[in-house]
Amino acid sequence: MLRFILGFIGAVFAMILLISLFSNLGTYFSNPPAPLAADKWHEEPKHLALASDGLFGRFDKQQLQRGFQVYSEVCSACHSLKLASFRDLEGLGYNEAEIKKIASDWKTQVASINPDTGEAATRKALPSDTFPPPFANEVAARAANNNALPPDLTLITKAREGGASYVYSLLTGYRNQPAQLLKEFPDAKTPPNLHYNPYFANLNLAMPPPLTTNGQVSYADGTKPTVDQMARDVAAFLAWTAEPNLEARHANGLWVAVFLLLTCILSYFAYQQIWHDAKRVVRRTGALDPENQAKANRAKGKAGISG
Amino acid sequence: MSFSWAKAYEPKHPAMRWIDERLPLPRVVYGAIGGGYPVPRNLNYWWNFGVLAGLFLTIQIVTGIVLAMHYIPSTDGAFNSVNQLIMRDVNAGWFLRYAHMNGASFFFLVTYIHIFRGLYYGSYKAPRELVWMLGLVIYLLMMATGFMGYVLPWGQMSYWGAQVITGFFSAFPLVGEPIRIWLLGGYAPDQAALTRFYSLHYLLPFVIAAVVILHIWALHIPGSGNPTGVDVKDEKDTLPFHPFYTAKDGWFAGAVLLFYAVVTSFAPNYLGHADNYIPANPLATPAHIVPEWYFWPFYAILRSFTVDFILPAKLWGVLAMFFSILLLFFLPWIDKSPVRSGSYRPVFKRFFWLLVVDVIVLGYIGGAPINATRVAIGQFASAYYFLHFLVILPLVSAFETPLPLPNSITESVLHGEVAEAAPAGQTRPRRGSVATAE
Numbered sequence: 129m130l131r132f133i134l135g136f137i138g139a140v141f142a143m144i145l146l147i148s149l150f151s152n153l154g155t156y157f158s159n160p161p162a163p164l165a166a167d168k169w170h171e172e173p174k175h176l177a178l179a180s181d182g183l184f185g186r187f188d189k190q191q192l193q194r195g196f197q198v199y200s201e202v203c204s205a206c207h208s209l210k211l212a213s214f215r216d217l218e219g220l221g222y223n224e225a226e227i228k229k230i231a232s233d234w235k236t237q238v239a240s241i242n243p244d245t246g247e248a249a250t251r252k253a254l255p256s257d258t259f260p261p262p263f264a265n266e267v268a269a270r271a272a273n274n275n276a277l278p279p280d281l282t283l284i285t286k287a288r289e290g291g292a293s294y295v296y297s298l299l300t301g302y303r304n305q306p307a308q309l310l311k312e313f314p315d316a317k318t319p320p321n322l323h324y325n326p327y328f329a330n331l332n333l334a335m336p337p338p339l340t341t342n343g344q345v346s347y348a349d350g351t352k353p354t355v356d357q358m359a360r361d362v363a364a365f366l367a368w369t370a371e372p373n374l375e376a377r378h379a380n381g382l383w384v385a386v387f388l389l390l391t392c393i394l395s396y397f398a399y400q401q402i403w404h405d406a407k408r409v410v411r412r413t414g415a416l417d418p419e420n421q422a423k424a425n426r427a428k429g430k431a432g433i434s435g
Numbered sequence: 436m437s438f439s440w441a442k443a444y445e446p447k448h449p450a451m452r453w454i455d456e457r458l459p460l461p462r463v464v465y466g467a468i469g470g471g472y473p474v475p476r477n478l479n480y481w482w483n484f485g486v487l488a489g490l491f492l493t494i495q496i497v498t499g500i501v502l503a504m505h506y507i508p509s510t511d512g513a514f515n516s517v518n519q520l521i522m523r524d525v526n527a528g529w530f531l532r533y534a535h536m537n538g539a540s541f542f543f544l545v546t547y548i549h550i551f552r553g554l555y556y557g558s559y560k561a562p563r564e565l566v567w568m569l570g571l572v573i574y575l576l577m578m579a580t581g582f583m584g585y586v587l588p589w590g591q592m593s594y595w596g597a598q599v600i601t602g603f604f605s606a607f608p609l610v611g612e613p614i615r616i617w618l619l620g621g622y623a624p625d626q627a628a629l630t631r632f633y634s635l636h637y638l639l640p641f642v643i644a645a646v647v648i649l650h651i652w653a654l655h656i657p658g659s660g661n662p663t664g665v666d667v668k669d670e671k672d673t674l675p676f677h678p679f680y681t682a683k684d685g686w687f688a689g690a691v692l693l694f695y696a697v698v699t700s701f702a703p704n705y706l707g708h709a710d711n712y713i714p715a716n717p718l719a720t721p722a723h724i725v726p727e728w729y730f731w732p733f734y735a736i737l738r739s740f741t742v743d744f745i746l747p748a749k750l751w752g753v754l755a756m757f758f759s760i761l762l763l764f765f766l767p768w769i770d771k772s773p774v775r776s777g778s779y780r781p782v783f784k785r786f787f788w789l790l791v792v793d794v795i796v797l798g799y800i801g802g803a804p805i806n807a808t809r810v811a812i813g814q815f816a817s818a819y820y821f822l823h824f825l826v827i828l829p830l831v832s833a834f835e836t837p838l839p840l841p842n843s844i845t846e847s848v849l850h851g852e853v854a855e856a857a858p859a860g861q862t863r864p865r866r867g868s869v870a871t872a873e
Contacts, residue, residue: 130765130768130769131768131769131771131829134762134765134769134825134829135825135826135829137758137762137821137825138762138821138822138824138825138826139822139825139826141751141755141758141817141818141821142818142819142821142822142826144740144742144744144751145739145740145814145815145817145818145821146814146818147742147744148739148740148741148742148744148748148814149811149814149815149818151741151742152741152742152807152810152811152814153811156807161807183701211515211518211519211523212523213523216523258519279713282518283518283712283713286704286709286712287709287710287712287713288709289709329722370712372523373522373523373529376529377529377530377533377700377703378700378701380530380700381696381697381699381700381701382700384696384700385693385696385697385700388689388692388693388696389693391689392686392689392690392693395682395685395686395689396686398682398685398686399682399683399685399686402678402679402682403679403682403683406476406674406679
């Protein structure tokens with residue numbers, strides 16, 4: 129009885145699913161969904177190889193310093209870096225004095241209280257502070273950016289599919305909208321105040337091209353600051369802000385893996401040793417036992433199996 | 436323990452004797468996971484995954500308790516306490532957090548293998564029905580715990596996942612919406628929801644641990660099953676759990692931990708979703724809301740109901756999704772075949788592998804963005820899921836002719852497949868449909 133009830137329930141679910149299936153197929157063929165410009169013109173990120181990739185990957189500190197320079201001279205005008213602290217810059221190879229100077233010279237100051245009057249005030253940043261955001265709040269940020277909110281960049285390479293490759297591709301992906309696209313999708317013209325970029329999910333991005341000319345920043349280490357190079361460097365820097373512990377994680381992981389591999393091999397031999405006698409006992413009384421083999425042969429003979 | 440040859444505990448050290456006489460805990464442990472538990476000697480590696488599930492439960496509890504020391508359960512502070520405090524400032528916080536995140540995935544992975552092991556080898560059949568049902572209770576508790584844990588970082592997927600999953604209840608007419616509001620403590624996920632999810636996320640693992648004890652207790656009454664599905668007959672068929680299976684579980688646990696360490700160290704976010712690194716924003720719905728990978732097959736079933744047929748599509752989806760798990764409780768009575776092991780059931784075996792493929796397809800569909808083709812595949816695969824358990828399985832168990840079973844476990848251990856068929860009456864009583872070697 130139970131099985132009939134359950135069978136009935138199963139049949140009902142299956143029937144409704146098949147009705148859904150056929151009804152959807154009907155709609156699909158009678159009224160096929162219109163293709164979107166984004167389905168056809170969106171591009172997957174170009175691969176960006178970083179020094180921190182792979183099992184032995186370590187950050188290229190020179191590149192991170194260059195990327196930090198691009199962030200502080202260009203990106204930080206609109207984008208915050210709220211989760212990172214100045215003291216974290218030690219990971220880029222800066223020493224204590226340099227970090228102190230970077231913090232106190234930072235263009236926005238930290239909100240504080242006037243110690244005499246208790247009124248709102250600002251003070252210079254300290255190494256223990258997080259990077260002060262460029263805008264005091266979301267409303268101010270939107271007001272300055274055509275109502276678009278520039279996202280915080282600390283975790284951006286983890287918060288977007290494609291990570292650093294996506295950041296690099298987006299920064300170098302601005303171009304004029306292809307004529308072919310407009311021919312196919314006349315309604316898809318990029319609206320005013322937006323910018324065409326095939327790496328962005330819906331193709332039209334509020335952020336104007338931030339890296340426009342070669343030499344926009346001047347690198348101290350002599351690297352040529354082409355747009356492509358600046359995009360690579362800042363993407364590498366943002367990979368670091370999202371995962372400052374990457375080197376420790378990789379090093380730790382290698383040791384753990386080596387330790388577990390050795391443990392595994394040794395305990396496998398221990399297992400073999402412990403089971404050695406148990407397996408022999410089985411062999412004596414198991415299928416290779418002459419009595420069992422005779423039985424097996426008789427069974428095979430009866431079933432007409434040879435060999 | 437039910438086997439007469441199970442060794443009794445003999446304290447070797449006077450201190451252990453002293454304890455054992457006053458509180459026989461050493462005796463209980465020895466009988467449960469020591470030399471006092473006889474286990475069939477022919478277990479294959481699919482039998483290792485129960486112990487592994489216990490291992491990952493332990494890892495989750497240990498890493499989770501330490502994480503709870505640093506986590507701040509507030510809508511303002513949760514995201515930063517995870518992504519700033521724990522990931523950057525707490526010593527080895529990044530390690531704890533990634534170990535916990537991936538530990539959840541590995542806990543589900545080994546549990547799924549454990550469940551499918553049970554499905555293939557008929558582990559749900561008499562006399563182990565309660566073992567199976569307690570296992571399903573553990574699984575349901577794991578799902579609740581996993582879901583609530585995913586909400587805690589208060590990222591975009593946390594928030595919208597909580598919104599969607601509590602939204603299931605609003606599909607039910609009349610009582611649904613009040614239940615949803617009661618569960619969330621508000622009209623949408625907010626501080627009240629986050630705090631209670633945190634509280635329950637801390638509580639439920641200990642409930643799981645308690646049900647695990649019942650699961651093992653119920654298992655130890657009949658003893659472990661084995662790949663032939665034939666009952667243990669005498670001492671020759673078994674080996675003491677310690678040292679034989681502790682050694683086998685031990686080295687294999689090392690191998691799985693190695694895999695876990697490699698994923699945790701080198702691809703810690705591979706199994707997660709990028710959107711959960713964006714702070715929760717009730718005003719911006721993500722383009723594709725998806726749960727964690729271990730819920731994808733059920734999510735695919737939910738999304739497959741697209742037509743209002745008598746009841747609204749959403750209610751059908753929710754009912755079907757709940758029932759897709761509940762039906763597993765009836766499995767011991769759905770599959771009436773007296774043969775436990777799928778190895779001796781040629782027709783069942785084929786359908787079993789079809790089910791495995793079906794669930795993997797459902798998983799893919801549940802995780803991928805919707806389009807017309809994927810919806811159609813998901814509907815077909817969902818229909819097959821229900822037909823498999825509720826229609827095909829009872830029919831197969833009624834009409835299938837199983838292969839001859841070996842006389843005993845010992846005989847099957849080497850070349851069991853050529854062993855002579857058991858004459859009727861010598862093995863467990865079965866229905867007449869069982870064939871002999873002719």
